[in-house]
Amino acid sequence: MENAISKHDNYEQKELKLRSKKKSETATTIIINALIAIFALIWIIPIVWLLVTAFSKYRGIDTAHFFPAQGWTLDNFKIVLFEPDSVVQYIAWFKNTFIIALFSCIISTAFVLMVSYTFSCMRFKGRHAMMKFSIILNMFPGVLSMIAVYFVMKQLGLTNSHVGMVIVYSAGSGLGYLICKGFMDTIPTSIREAARLDGASEVEIFFKIILPLSKPIIVYTVISSFLAPWADFVFAKLMLNSGISTDWTVAIGLYNMLGKDLKSHYFSIFCAGGLLISIPISVLFILMQKYYVAGVTGGASKG
Amino acid sequence: MASNKEVHAKTFGKAFVNFFKGIANYFTDFGKAISKGDLAVKLSTVLMGAGYFARKKFVVGFLTMLLEAAFIFMCIFYAAPNLAKFGTLGDTVRSTQFDPLTMQNTVIEGDNSFLILLNSVIALFAIFVFILLWIHNIKRAYELQQDSEKGVHIATFAEDFKSLVNGRFNITLLALPTLGVILMNVIPILILIAIAFTNYDQMHMPPSALFTWVGLANFKNILSLSSGSSAFGYAFFKVLGWTLVWAFFSTFTCFLGGIVLAKLITYRKVKFPKIWRTLFVVTIAVPQFVTLLLVRYFFGDTGIVNSFCTGIGLTEFLKSIGLVANHLSYIPFLTNPGWAKFMIIMINIWVGVPYQMLIATGVLLNIPESQIESAKLDGANAWQIFWHITMPYVLFVEGPTLITDFVRNINNFNVIYLLTQDTFVTTNQTLANANAKEVDLLVTWLFRLTNDYYNYKMASVIGIIVFVICAVFSLIAFSKFLSGGREESYQ
Numbered sequence: 026m027e028n029a030i031s032k033h034d035n036y037e038q039k040e041l042k043l044r045s046k047k048k049s050e051t052a053t054t055i056i057i058n059a060l061i062a063i064f065a066l067i068w069i070i071p072i073v074w075l076l077v078t079a080f081s082k083y084r085g086i087d088t089a090h091f092f093p094a095q096g097w098t099l100d101n102f103k104i105v106l107f108e109p110d111s112v113v114q115y116i117a118w119f120k121n122t123f124i125i126a127l128f129s130c131i132i133s134t135a136f137v138l139m140v141s142y143t144f145s146c147m148r149f150k151g152r153h154a155m156m157k158f159s160i161i162l163n164m165f166p167g168v169l170s171m172i173a174v175y176f177v178m179k180q181l182g183l184t185n186s187h188v189g190m191v192i193v194y195s196a197g198s199g200l201g202y203l204i205c206k207g208f209m210d211t212i213p214t215s216i217r218e219a220a221r222l223d224g225a226s227e228v229e230i231f232f233k234i235i236l237p238l239s240k241p242i243i244v245y246t247v248i249s250s251f252l253a254p255w256a257d258f259v260f261a262k263l264m265l266n267s268g269i270s271t272d273w274t275v276a277i278g279l280y281n282m283l284g285k286d287l288k289s290h291y292f293s294i295f296c297a298g299g300l301l302i303s304i305p306i307s308v309l310f311i312l313m314q315k316y317y318v319a320g321v322t323g324g325a326s327k328g
Numbered sequence: 329m330a331s332n333k334e335v336h337a338k339t340f341g342k343a344f345v346n347f348f349k350g351i352a353n354y355f356t357d358f359g360k361a362i363s364k365g366d367l368a369v370k371l372s373t374v375l376m377g378a379g380y381f382a383r384k385k386f387v388v389g390f391l392t393m394l395l396e397a398a399f400i401f402m403c404i405f406y407a408a409p410n411l412a413k414f415g416t417l418g419d420t421v422r423s424t425q426f427d428p429l430t431m432q433n434t435v436i437e438g439d440n441s442f443l444i445l446l447n448s449v450i451a452l453f454a455i456f457v458f459i460l461l462w463i464h465n466i467k468r469a470y471e472l473q474q475d476s477e478k479g480v481h482i483a484t485f486a487e488d489f490k491s492l493v494n495g496r497f498n499i500t501l502l503a504l505p506t507l508g509v510i511l512m513n514v515i516p517i518l519i520l521i522a523i524a525f526t527n528y529d530q531m532h533m534p535p536s537a538l539f540t541w542v543g544l545a546n547f548k549n550i551l552s553l554s555s556g557s558s559a560f561g562y563a564f565f566k567v568l569g570w571t572l573v574w575a576f577f578s579t580f581t582c583f584l585g586g587i588v589l590a591k592l593i594t595y596r597k598v599k600f601p602k603i604w605r606t607l608f609v610v611t612i613a614v615p616q617f618v619t620l621l622l623v624r625y626f627f628g629d630t631g632i633v634n635s636f637c638t639g640i641g642l643t644e645f646l647k648s649i650g651l652v653a654n655h656l657s658y659i660p661f662l663t664n665p666g667w668a669k670f671m672i673i674m675i676n677i678w679v680g681v682p683y684q685m686l687i688a689t690g691v692l693l694n695i696p697e698s699q700i701e702s703a704k705l706d707g708a709n710a711w712q713i714f715w716h717i718t719m720p721y722v723l724f725v726e727g728p729t730l731i732t733d734f735v736r737n738i739n740n741f742n743v744i745y746l747l748t749q750d751t752f753v754t755t756n757q758t759l760a761n762a763n764a765k766e767v768d769l770l771v772t773w774l775f776r777l778t779n780d781y782y783n784y785k786m787a788s789v790i791g792i793i794v795f796v797i798c799a800v801f802s803l804i805a806f807s808k809f810l811s812g813g814r815e816e817s818y819q
Contacts, residue, residue, distance in 0.1 A: 061592050147498045164795070165799075168741050172788070196512035228494065256616060259741050279618065292625070
């Protein structure tokens, strides 16, 4: 990415030689820099509000002051982390969310890689039919069939259970193979054929050749399949409806804190909890930005 | 993505014809196997596995027979009792009877319509799968017969087993994902479709009450335009209208915003582009259930933005030009239908643009430089280059994603639900009768119908309609953007 940016710079310098309109240049530069600063301000204000409210002594929603007027404190974090009560069970939620997201991520990634390899690298009867069928099936948004999913899980006795949540998040993940398959399609067939001539079996080609070469797309799949359950709200709300707060995920717990009677006592604690769950994702996101963009655009550009 | 090109490249008419040709071939092969097969093959139709025994494949033969036995067992004890009641979905209501011995009322369990429906759907699906396996078994027996006539070596069980990690590795790889898709996608969708044709709602809740088939009544109810007869018909078209408006604006504002922001940040004279980009990316990293709930109170009727606007006199100004009703002392950002729709789209720009910016940055870096160079030599200015070279390229690359985003926005549950649930109250009585609100998307309406009002029949109808809408858009997109010959434009 860096390299590409400098390339971009290079050609724009050439352009500079072509026409020298220094004066309007300076004006444009000022305007563009100012625009970015204004946009950045707009985008960051809610985040700053989240940050400062998390440190506020005032527990409810302060409608008059942006920065806490009653002083700063670390109490909100202390309550979130060390003093669970009937409403706040943050550590339990965090643990639930993490376990659900981790197992969903492992299963989803495995499924996506298995399906992608099969469709990309193997040729068998019914391959096209299966690919078409899964594309059509994937058009059906999961949110719509959630009532039926809920009933199926209820019959299996898996509502209000974390195993059920993992199944809900990961069972259908094989359908989301398109981006990953697109990547595997770019790996030259000659590599696989050479391996086959050397007597390698399919399972060896899968583990020893294709998987190591697919590292960028694996990273992308892992991130996106971890973040989906981590940040999901709707399925958790539907499935974990027992009212036992220790069973909840962070999303449900935080949402509950803003109920009609609770929000005047728990708003700043909500902010502290929201901040804490954002930190790991922010770090992950900033570190993995490169892979993430490559995944999204890679899938797009190859159609 | 060669094979995907193959999938999409064909026009859908062609794909349709091929589909039926495929089915025709499938049954022709089957007919051939039965008519030309020897005794073992013919025996396979009744006693599955006979064909395997005839070719000395005893383990596979035994397993196949075991499968048949299990299937018959399933039919007798699971499928038959449920399917017998499938036509009516049960007729005995749960009742209580006074027991003179214990001096108490005892509950006599009746039929549970939902369980009958669920089990019947599963049973029908199992029968369908079994029929496919049965056909496969006969075809395979015929293949084995041909092989042995030609003197080809017939694989032993050990060899068959080994091929699961080699020649037939696809079966091993696809088994679990397929099972998951059946459990989580296929069966629920079949149940959803079935429920749309029943009267399953709060008045007909198993196990205390029965529900039954009502044909197309629910569809008629929702598609009838006269608002007098049905609140649902009125609400449906209103909600559908806003869903499409929302999907259009949210997709295009974020798309354009992303490109503009990416362009601004990559402008050569901008200092620290990486830091700016990271600043925007941080807003993606905070989960939506945090930011959206936060913003909801930020723009609340007594929220901080309203205090600020009153402070600087903006509220009074908006009142004077008629944008805020006179009896209000605040700006109804998320409580007035018009304002709420505007704010939802604005807030969605806030949510969506950084993500689009990331994608656009990646795409913009790959624009073929030669085209821009030659345009410059021809004297094109920056604006012309943007519209005639950059935009066509970005549209080419992001076109398919754009349609996917559009479909995803039709189903964008989070933004609407988290911003308006609990705070937005509708004053439109007809909408309220159908449990809908002005700001609802079809999905949030569906969610409320099921989660709060147990109106499963209407929710299922809405689900099917949304699916049809999404499928139409996706199909148009796939055939338009991924039709043959287009891929080479930029190669």
